[in-house]
Protein backbone atom coordinates (compact mmCIF):
# COMPACT_ATOMS: atom_id res chain seq x y z
CA UNK A 1 0.00 0.00 0.00
CA UNK A 2 1.14 3.51 -0.78
CA UNK A 3 0.44 6.88 0.83
CA UNK A 4 1.38 10.17 -0.85
CA UNK A 5 1.12 13.28 1.28
CA UNK A 6 1.14 16.79 -0.15
CA UNK A 7 1.79 19.64 2.28
CA UNK A 8 3.63 22.94 2.63
CA UNK A 9 5.28 21.45 5.75
CA UNK A 10 6.93 18.21 4.55
CA UNK A 11 9.19 18.19 7.66
CA UNK A 12 6.10 17.59 9.76
CA UNK A 13 5.97 13.99 8.53
CA UNK A 14 9.31 12.92 10.00
CA UNK A 15 7.14 11.33 12.71
CA UNK A 16 6.09 8.68 10.20
CA UNK A 17 9.58 7.17 10.36
CA UNK A 18 8.87 6.11 13.96
CA UNK A 19 7.02 3.22 15.47
CA UNK A 20 4.99 0.66 13.51
CA UNK A 21 4.49 2.84 10.47
CA UNK A 22 8.26 3.42 10.23
CA UNK A 23 8.99 -0.31 10.59
CA UNK A 24 6.37 -1.18 7.98
CA UNK A 25 8.16 1.09 5.51
CA UNK A 26 11.46 -0.62 6.28
CA UNK A 27 9.84 -4.01 5.72
CA UNK A 28 8.31 -2.85 2.44
CA UNK A 29 4.70 -3.34 3.60
CA UNK A 30 4.07 0.40 3.26
CA UNK A 31 5.42 3.07 0.99
CA UNK A 32 5.03 6.71 1.99
CA UNK A 33 5.91 9.63 -0.29
CA UNK A 34 6.02 13.18 1.09
CA UNK A 35 5.66 16.03 -1.41
CA UNK A 36 6.16 19.75 -0.94
CA UNK A 37 3.26 21.66 -2.49
CA UNK A 38 5.57 24.62 -3.18
CA UNK A 39 7.56 22.48 -5.63
CA UNK A 40 4.59 22.81 -7.98
CA UNK A 41 4.59 26.62 -8.05
CA UNK A 42 6.30 28.59 -10.79
CA UNK A 43 6.63 32.10 -9.31
CA UNK A 44 9.62 33.36 -7.42
CA UNK A 45 7.72 33.56 -4.11
CA UNK A 46 6.46 29.96 -4.49
CA UNK A 47 2.93 31.22 -3.81
CA UNK A 48 0.29 28.64 -2.88
CA UNK A 49 -2.55 30.92 -1.70
CA UNK A 50 -4.59 33.95 -2.65
CA UNK A 51 -7.38 36.10 -1.20
CA UNK A 52 -10.86 34.55 -1.05
CA UNK A 53 -13.28 35.41 -3.87
CA UNK A 54 -16.18 37.30 -2.31
CA UNK A 55 -13.95 38.76 0.38
CA UNK A 56 -13.44 37.80 4.00
CA UNK A 57 -10.57 36.99 6.28
CA UNK A 58 -7.66 34.64 5.56
CA UNK A 59 -6.28 33.08 2.41
CA UNK A 60 -7.42 30.20 0.20
CA UNK A 61 -5.09 27.62 -1.37
CA UNK A 62 -4.91 27.86 -5.14
CA UNK A 63 -6.64 25.20 -7.25
CA UNK A 64 -4.10 25.37 -10.09
CA UNK A 65 -1.14 24.56 -7.83
CA UNK A 66 -3.04 21.70 -6.16
CA UNK A 67 -4.09 20.39 -9.57
CA UNK A 68 -0.49 20.22 -10.73
CA UNK A 69 0.66 18.48 -7.55
CA UNK A 70 -2.08 15.86 -7.58
CA UNK A 71 -1.77 15.19 -11.32
CA UNK A 72 1.95 14.63 -10.97
CA UNK A 73 1.43 12.00 -8.27
CA UNK A 74 -1.38 10.33 -10.23
CA UNK A 75 0.90 10.18 -13.28
CA UNK A 76 3.65 8.46 -11.29
CA UNK A 77 1.40 5.64 -10.08
CA UNK A 78 -1.12 4.50 -12.60
CA UNK A 79 -2.22 1.63 -10.37
CA UNK A 80 -5.70 0.83 -9.07
CA UNK A 81 -8.26 3.56 -8.39
CA UNK A 82 -6.54 5.84 -5.83
CA UNK A 83 -8.27 7.71 -3.03
CA UNK A 84 -7.76 11.45 -2.70
CA UNK A 85 -8.22 12.12 1.02
CA UNK A 86 -8.68 15.77 1.97
CA UNK A 87 -8.67 16.57 5.71
CA UNK A 88 -11.04 19.43 6.46
CA UNK A 89 -13.23 20.36 9.42
CA UNK A 90 -16.09 20.43 6.90
CA UNK A 91 -15.69 16.75 5.98
CA UNK A 92 -17.37 13.57 7.16
CA UNK A 93 -16.10 12.46 10.54
CA UNK A 94 -13.49 9.74 10.08
CA UNK A 95 -14.72 6.36 11.39
CA UNK A 96 -13.07 3.00 11.85
CA UNK A 97 -15.21 1.66 8.99
CA UNK A 98 -13.68 4.31 6.67
CA UNK A 99 -10.22 3.19 7.76
CA UNK A 100 -11.05 -0.45 6.96
CA UNK A 101 -12.25 0.60 3.50
CA UNK A 102 -9.18 2.74 2.83
CA UNK A 103 -6.88 -0.07 3.98
CA UNK A 104 -8.12 -2.06 1.00
CA UNK A 105 -7.07 0.55 -1.56
CA UNK A 106 -3.64 0.49 -3.14
CA UNK A 107 -2.95 4.24 -2.93
CA UNK A 108 -4.17 7.09 -0.74
CA UNK A 109 -3.13 10.65 -1.61
CA UNK A 110 -3.58 13.02 1.35
CA UNK A 111 -3.89 16.71 0.44
CA UNK A 112 -3.14 18.86 3.50
CA UNK A 113 -4.72 22.28 3.32
CA UNK A 114 -3.70 25.28 5.43
CA UNK A 115 -5.23 28.73 5.95
CA UNK A 116 -8.95 28.82 5.09
CA UNK A 117 -8.69 25.62 3.08
CA UNK A 118 -8.27 24.50 -0.53
CA UNK A 119 -10.27 26.04 -3.40
CA UNK A 120 -13.45 23.92 -3.54
CA UNK A 121 -12.97 23.15 -7.24
CA UNK A 122 -10.10 20.78 -6.48
CA UNK A 123 -12.39 18.28 -4.72
CA UNK A 124 -15.09 18.96 -7.32
CA UNK A 125 -12.76 18.31 -10.26
CA UNK A 126 -11.40 15.00 -8.98
CA UNK A 127 -14.84 13.88 -7.86
CA UNK A 128 -15.98 14.24 -11.48
CA UNK A 129 -13.01 12.13 -12.53
CA UNK A 130 -14.07 8.51 -12.18
CA UNK A 131 -10.45 7.35 -11.84
CA UNK A 132 -10.21 8.85 -8.33
CA UNK A 133 -12.33 8.52 -5.15
CA UNK A 134 -12.44 11.80 -3.23
CA UNK A 135 -12.83 11.48 0.55
CA UNK A 136 -13.13 14.72 2.53
CA UNK A 137 -12.86 13.86 6.21
CA UNK A 138 -12.70 15.55 9.59
CA UNK A 139 -11.11 14.32 12.79
CA UNK A 140 -13.84 15.88 14.91
CA UNK A 141 -15.76 19.02 15.70
CA UNK A 142 -12.82 21.30 16.28
CA UNK A 143 -10.56 23.31 14.00
CA UNK A 144 -6.87 22.56 13.50
CA UNK A 145 -4.49 24.99 11.83
CA UNK A 146 -4.03 22.63 8.91
CA UNK A 147 -4.53 19.11 7.66
CA UNK A 148 -1.11 17.72 8.69
CA UNK A 149 -2.17 16.29 12.07
CA UNK A 150 -5.27 14.81 10.46
CA UNK A 151 -3.11 13.27 7.71
CA UNK A 152 -0.87 11.53 10.25
CA UNK A 153 -3.96 10.34 12.15
CA UNK A 154 -5.43 8.86 8.97
CA UNK A 155 -2.18 7.16 7.95
CA UNK A 156 -1.71 5.62 11.38
CA UNK A 157 -5.32 4.44 11.64
CA UNK A 158 -5.36 2.97 8.11
CA UNK A 159 -1.83 1.55 8.00
CA UNK A 160 -2.32 -0.63 11.08
CA UNK A 161 -5.19 -2.40 9.31
CA UNK A 162 -3.03 -3.38 6.34
CA UNK A 163 -2.29 -7.12 6.54
CA UNK A 164 1.11 -7.80 8.10
CA UNK A 165 1.22 -4.52 10.05
CA UNK A 166 0.04 -5.56 13.49
CA UNK A 167 1.73 -8.59 15.06
CA UNK A 168 -1.38 -10.06 16.69
CA UNK A 169 -4.44 -9.56 14.45
CA UNK A 170 -6.68 -10.57 17.41
CA UNK A 171 -5.88 -7.28 19.10
CA UNK A 172 -7.55 -5.59 16.13
CA UNK A 173 -10.85 -7.36 16.66
CA UNK A 174 -11.04 -6.79 20.42
CA UNK A 175 -10.39 -3.09 20.41
CA UNK A 176 -12.72 -0.13 20.38
CA UNK A 177 -14.89 0.56 17.35
CA UNK A 178 -14.20 -2.90 15.96
CA UNK A 179 -16.84 -5.51 15.24
CA UNK A 180 -18.21 -5.35 18.81
CA UNK A 181 -19.34 -1.75 18.24
CA UNK A 182 -18.44 -0.86 21.84
CA UNK A 183 -15.77 1.21 23.53
CA UNK A 184 -12.93 -0.88 24.91
CA UNK A 185 -12.95 -2.21 28.47
CA UNK A 186 -10.32 -0.83 30.89
CA UNK A 187 -6.95 -2.63 30.94
CA UNK A 188 -4.41 -3.20 33.74
CA UNK A 189 -0.94 -4.65 34.26
CA UNK A 190 1.57 -5.06 37.11
CA UNK A 191 2.10 -3.68 39.72
CA UNK A 192 -1.12 -5.09 41.16
CA UNK A 193 -1.36 -2.11 43.51
CA UNK A 194 -0.76 1.48 42.40
CA UNK A 195 -1.09 4.30 44.95
CA UNK A 196 -3.79 2.45 46.85
CA UNK A 197 -5.64 1.35 43.72
CA UNK A 198 -5.90 -2.41 43.11
CA UNK A 199 -6.40 -4.30 39.87
CA UNK A 200 -10.00 -5.66 39.81
CA UNK A 201 -9.91 -9.07 41.43
CA UNK A 202 -11.75 -10.91 38.68
CA UNK A 203 -8.79 -10.26 36.33
CA UNK A 204 -6.52 -12.21 38.67
CA UNK A 205 -8.96 -15.11 39.13
CA UNK A 206 -7.76 -17.12 36.13
CA UNK A 207 -11.43 -17.75 35.27
CA UNK A 208 -11.54 -16.87 31.56
CA UNK A 209 -15.30 -17.00 31.34
CA UNK A 210 -15.66 -14.54 34.25
CA UNK A 211 -12.95 -12.28 32.81
CA UNK A 212 -14.70 -12.22 29.45
CA UNK A 213 -18.03 -11.42 31.13
CA UNK A 214 -16.51 -8.64 33.22
CA UNK A 215 -14.83 -7.05 30.22
CA UNK A 216 -18.03 -7.16 28.24
CA UNK A 217 -19.95 -5.55 31.11
CA UNK A 218 -17.36 -2.81 31.47
CA UNK A 219 -17.43 -2.10 27.74
CA UNK A 220 -21.22 -1.90 27.74
CA UNK A 221 -21.34 0.33 30.81
CA UNK A 222 -18.75 2.73 29.43
CA UNK A 223 -20.36 2.87 26.01
CA UNK A 224 -23.84 3.47 27.47
CA UNK A 225 -22.40 6.32 29.52
CA UNK A 226 -20.26 8.02 26.90
CA UNK A 227 -21.53 6.99 23.49
CA UNK A 228 -25.30 6.44 23.33
CA UNK A 229 -24.97 6.74 19.55
CA UNK A 230 -22.95 3.49 19.50
CA UNK A 231 -25.53 1.69 21.69
CA UNK A 232 -28.30 2.85 19.39
CA UNK A 233 -26.41 1.49 16.37
CA UNK A 234 -25.87 -2.03 17.79
CA UNK A 235 -27.43 -4.77 15.69
CA UNK A 236 -29.55 -7.40 17.45
CA UNK A 237 -27.10 -10.11 16.41
CA UNK A 238 -24.32 -8.31 18.29
CA UNK A 239 -26.17 -8.56 21.59
CA UNK A 240 -25.80 -11.42 24.01
CA UNK A 241 -28.45 -12.36 26.56
CA UNK A 242 -26.47 -10.98 29.51
CA UNK A 243 -25.96 -7.72 27.59
CA UNK A 244 -29.68 -7.05 27.60
CA UNK A 245 -29.89 -7.36 31.37
CA UNK A 246 -27.06 -4.92 31.79
CA UNK A 247 -28.32 -2.48 29.21
CA UNK A 248 -31.78 -2.55 30.80
CA UNK A 249 -30.20 -1.39 34.07
CA UNK A 250 -28.63 1.48 32.08
CA UNK A 251 -32.00 2.45 30.55
CA UNK A 252 -31.75 0.69 27.16
CA UNK A 253 -34.35 -1.86 26.07
CA UNK A 254 -34.87 -4.16 23.10
CA UNK A 255 -38.51 -4.43 22.06
CA UNK A 256 -39.97 -7.75 20.95
CA UNK A 257 -41.21 -6.07 17.75
CA UNK A 258 -38.00 -6.07 15.71
CA UNK A 259 -39.64 -4.50 12.64
CA UNK A 260 -40.83 -1.39 14.43
CA UNK A 261 -37.83 -1.26 16.77
CA UNK A 262 -34.82 -2.86 15.08
CA UNK A 263 -32.44 -1.27 17.59
CA UNK A 264 -32.18 -0.75 21.32
CA UNK A 265 -34.28 2.15 22.59
CA UNK A 266 -33.32 4.47 25.39
CA UNK A 267 -36.29 4.81 27.70
CA UNK A 268 -36.66 7.57 30.23
CA UNK A 269 -38.75 7.33 33.40
CA UNK A 270 -40.34 10.59 34.49
CA UNK A 271 -43.54 12.13 35.86
CA UNK A 272 -46.20 12.46 33.15
CA UNK A 273 -47.11 15.97 32.01
CA UNK A 274 -50.60 17.43 31.88
CA UNK A 275 -50.40 17.79 28.09
CA UNK A 276 -49.87 14.03 27.85
CA UNK A 277 -53.37 13.21 29.17
CA UNK A 278 -54.70 12.24 25.73
CA UNK A 279 -51.66 10.12 24.91
CA UNK A 280 -51.96 8.39 28.29
CA UNK A 281 -55.66 7.71 27.76
CA UNK A 282 -54.96 6.15 24.34
CA UNK A 283 -52.18 4.03 25.77
CA UNK A 284 -54.28 2.97 28.77
CA UNK A 285 -57.20 1.97 26.53
CA UNK A 286 -54.79 -0.19 24.52
CA UNK A 287 -53.12 -1.90 27.45
CA UNK A 288 -56.01 -2.40 29.89
CA UNK A 289 -57.79 -5.15 27.87
CA UNK A 290 -54.60 -7.26 27.83
CA UNK A 291 -54.61 -7.37 31.63
CA UNK A 292 -58.21 -8.64 31.82
CA UNK A 293 -58.87 -12.35 32.31
CA UNK A 294 -60.05 -14.30 29.25
CA UNK A 295 -63.81 -14.37 28.85
CA UNK A 296 -64.48 -10.87 30.17
CA UNK A 297 -67.22 -9.12 28.18
CA UNK A 298 -66.03 -6.34 25.85
CA UNK A 299 -68.78 -4.00 27.11
CA UNK A 300 -67.49 -4.41 30.70
CA UNK A 301 -63.98 -3.52 29.55
CA UNK A 302 -65.28 -0.56 27.54
CA UNK A 303 -67.22 0.84 30.48
CA UNK A 304 -64.19 0.51 32.79
CA UNK A 305 -62.08 2.40 30.26
CA UNK A 306 -64.72 5.12 29.88
CA UNK A 307 -65.05 5.55 33.64
CA UNK A 308 -61.40 5.32 34.68
CA UNK A 309 -59.06 5.75 31.75
CA UNK A 310 -60.47 8.61 29.66
CA UNK A 311 -58.52 11.73 28.81
CA UNK A 312 -60.47 13.71 31.42
CA UNK A 313 -59.70 11.04 34.04
CA UNK A 314 -55.99 11.39 33.33
CA UNK A 315 -56.30 15.15 33.38
CA UNK A 316 -57.84 14.83 36.86
CA UNK A 317 -55.13 12.37 38.00
CA UNK A 318 -52.42 14.73 36.79
CA UNK A 319 -53.97 17.65 38.65
CA UNK A 320 -54.31 15.68 41.89
CA UNK A 321 -51.51 16.10 44.41
CA UNK A 322 -52.17 12.72 45.97
CA UNK A 323 -51.52 10.91 42.66
CA UNK A 324 -48.21 10.30 40.93
CA UNK A 325 -48.39 9.34 37.28
CA UNK A 326 -45.08 8.20 35.82
CA UNK A 327 -44.34 7.34 32.21
CA UNK A 328 -41.63 5.32 30.53
CA UNK A 329 -40.95 7.21 27.33
CA UNK A 330 -38.87 6.45 24.23
CA UNK A 331 -36.64 9.08 22.59
CA UNK A 332 -39.40 9.61 20.06
CA UNK A 333 -41.82 10.51 22.86
CA UNK A 334 -43.78 7.26 22.65
CA UNK A 335 -45.17 5.87 25.89
CA UNK A 336 -43.82 2.39 26.62
CA UNK A 337 -45.36 2.08 30.10
CA UNK A 338 -47.16 4.15 32.74
CA UNK A 339 -47.99 3.90 36.40
CA UNK A 340 -50.31 5.56 38.90
CA UNK A 341 -49.55 5.63 42.62
CA UNK A 342 -52.00 7.06 45.14
CA UNK A 343 -50.55 8.61 48.27
CA UNK A 344 -52.82 8.78 51.34
CA UNK A 345 -53.43 12.10 53.02
CA UNK A 346 -51.72 12.31 56.40
CA UNK A 347 -50.43 8.87 57.31
CA UNK A 348 -53.52 6.82 56.42
CA UNK A 349 -54.36 4.06 53.98
CA UNK A 350 -54.92 4.86 50.31
CA UNK A 351 -58.05 3.39 48.75
CA UNK A 352 -59.45 1.36 51.62
CA UNK A 353 -62.68 1.25 49.60
CA UNK A 354 -60.89 -0.70 46.87
CA UNK A 355 -59.97 -3.47 49.25
CA UNK A 356 -56.66 -2.33 50.71
CA UNK A 357 -55.10 -4.92 53.03
CA UNK A 358 -55.31 -2.76 56.14
CA UNK A 359 -53.79 -5.23 58.58
CA UNK A 360 -50.76 -7.26 57.58
CA UNK A 361 -47.44 -8.32 58.97
CA UNK A 362 -44.10 -7.94 57.18
CA UNK A 363 -40.91 -9.41 58.66
CA UNK A 364 -42.87 -10.23 61.82
CA UNK A 365 -43.88 -6.59 62.32
CA UNK A 366 -47.53 -5.52 61.97
CA UNK A 367 -48.03 -2.53 59.69
CA UNK A 368 -48.47 0.81 61.38
CA UNK A 369 -47.11 3.24 58.80
CA UNK A 370 -49.02 4.82 55.90
CA UNK A 371 -50.07 2.60 53.01
CA UNK A 372 -49.73 3.87 49.43
CA UNK A 373 -51.59 2.25 46.54
CA UNK A 374 -50.01 1.20 43.26
CA UNK A 375 -53.23 1.58 41.34
CA UNK A 376 -51.92 1.06 37.81
CA UNK A 377 -48.83 -0.18 36.08
CA UNK A 378 -49.13 -1.10 32.42
CA UNK A 379 -46.59 -1.98 29.78
CA UNK A 380 -47.02 -1.70 26.00
CA UNK A 381 -46.95 -5.07 24.23
CA UNK A 382 -43.63 -4.58 22.39
CA UNK A 383 -41.85 -4.09 25.72
CA UNK A 384 -42.96 -7.24 27.50
CA UNK A 385 -40.01 -9.47 28.23
CA UNK A 386 -37.54 -6.63 27.54
CA UNK A 387 -36.65 -6.03 31.19
CA UNK A 388 -38.52 -2.70 31.11
CA UNK A 389 -41.14 -3.88 33.61
CA UNK A 390 -38.60 -4.55 36.37
CA UNK A 391 -36.69 -1.34 35.81
CA UNK A 392 -39.83 0.76 35.59
CA UNK A 393 -41.25 -0.85 38.72
CA UNK A 394 -38.07 -0.03 40.60
CA UNK A 395 -38.26 3.57 39.39
CA UNK A 396 -41.94 3.83 40.38
CA UNK A 397 -41.19 2.49 43.87
CA UNK A 398 -38.24 4.84 44.30
CA UNK A 399 -40.40 7.77 43.20
CA UNK A 400 -43.18 6.76 45.59
CA UNK A 401 -40.67 6.49 48.45
CA UNK A 402 -39.36 9.96 47.62
CA UNK A 403 -42.91 11.33 47.98
CA UNK A 404 -43.20 10.34 51.63
CA UNK A 405 -39.72 10.78 53.05
CA UNK A 406 -40.99 12.35 56.26
CA UNK A 407 -43.09 9.29 57.12
CA UNK A 408 -41.26 6.71 59.25
CA UNK A 409 -42.28 3.39 57.71
CA UNK A 410 -44.46 3.63 54.60
CA UNK A 411 -45.83 0.60 52.73
CA UNK A 412 -47.34 0.14 49.29
CA UNK A 413 -50.05 -2.24 48.13
CA UNK A 414 -51.57 -3.38 44.86
CA UNK A 415 -54.21 -5.72 43.50
CA UNK A 416 -53.92 -7.86 40.41
CA UNK A 417 -56.17 -10.45 38.82
CA UNK A 418 -55.59 -13.82 40.44
CA UNK A 419 -55.07 -15.41 37.01
CA UNK A 420 -52.38 -12.92 36.01
CA UNK A 421 -49.34 -14.93 37.10
CA UNK A 422 -46.96 -12.92 34.92
CA UNK A 423 -47.77 -9.73 36.83
CA UNK A 424 -47.53 -11.53 40.17
CA UNK A 425 -44.07 -12.85 39.31
CA UNK A 426 -42.90 -9.35 38.35
CA UNK A 427 -44.16 -7.86 41.63
CA UNK A 428 -42.62 -10.68 43.65
CA UNK A 429 -39.26 -10.04 42.01
CA UNK A 430 -39.18 -6.52 43.43
CA UNK A 431 -40.17 -7.63 46.92
CA UNK A 432 -43.98 -7.63 47.00
CA UNK A 433 -45.55 -10.29 49.22
CA UNK A 434 -48.98 -11.88 48.94
CA UNK A 435 -51.31 -10.28 51.47
CA UNK A 436 -54.90 -11.28 50.68
CA UNK A 437 -57.74 -10.95 48.21
CA UNK A 438 -60.24 -8.38 47.05
CA UNK A 439 -63.14 -8.15 44.65
CA UNK A 440 -62.49 -5.84 41.70
CA UNK A 441 -65.23 -4.65 39.36
CA UNK A 442 -64.72 -4.18 35.64
CA UNK A 443 -68.04 -2.74 34.48
CA UNK A 444 -70.57 -4.88 36.29
CA UNK A 445 -68.35 -7.99 36.31
CA UNK A 446 -66.73 -8.89 39.58
CA UNK A 447 -63.20 -10.34 39.53
CA UNK A 448 -61.09 -12.01 42.14
CA UNK A 449 -57.85 -10.15 42.68
CA UNK A 450 -55.00 -11.05 44.93
CA UNK A 451 -53.44 -8.18 46.89
CA UNK A 452 -49.74 -7.75 47.52
CA UNK A 453 -47.78 -5.48 49.86
CA UNK A 454 -44.24 -4.27 50.31
CA UNK A 455 -42.31 -2.02 52.64
CA UNK A 456 -41.50 1.04 50.58
CA UNK A 457 -38.11 1.74 52.06
CA UNK A 458 -36.30 -1.42 51.15
CA UNK A 459 -33.42 -1.83 48.75
CA UNK A 460 -34.56 -3.04 45.35
Ligand code: ADE
Pocket residue numbers: 087088089137138139140141142143144145146147150
Ligand atom coordinates in the same frame (compact mmCIF):
# COMPACT_ATOMS: atom_id res chain seq x y z
N1 ADE B 1 -8.24 20.71 9.29
C1 ADE B 1 -8.56 21.66 10.19
N2 ADE B 1 -9.34 21.16 11.14
C2 ADE B 1 -9.51 19.84 10.84
C3 ADE B 1 -10.23 18.80 11.46
N3 ADE B 1 -10.96 18.99 12.56
N4 ADE B 1 -10.21 17.58 10.88
C4 ADE B 1 -9.51 17.39 9.76
N5 ADE B 1 -8.82 18.33 9.14
C5 ADE B 1 -8.83 19.55 9.67
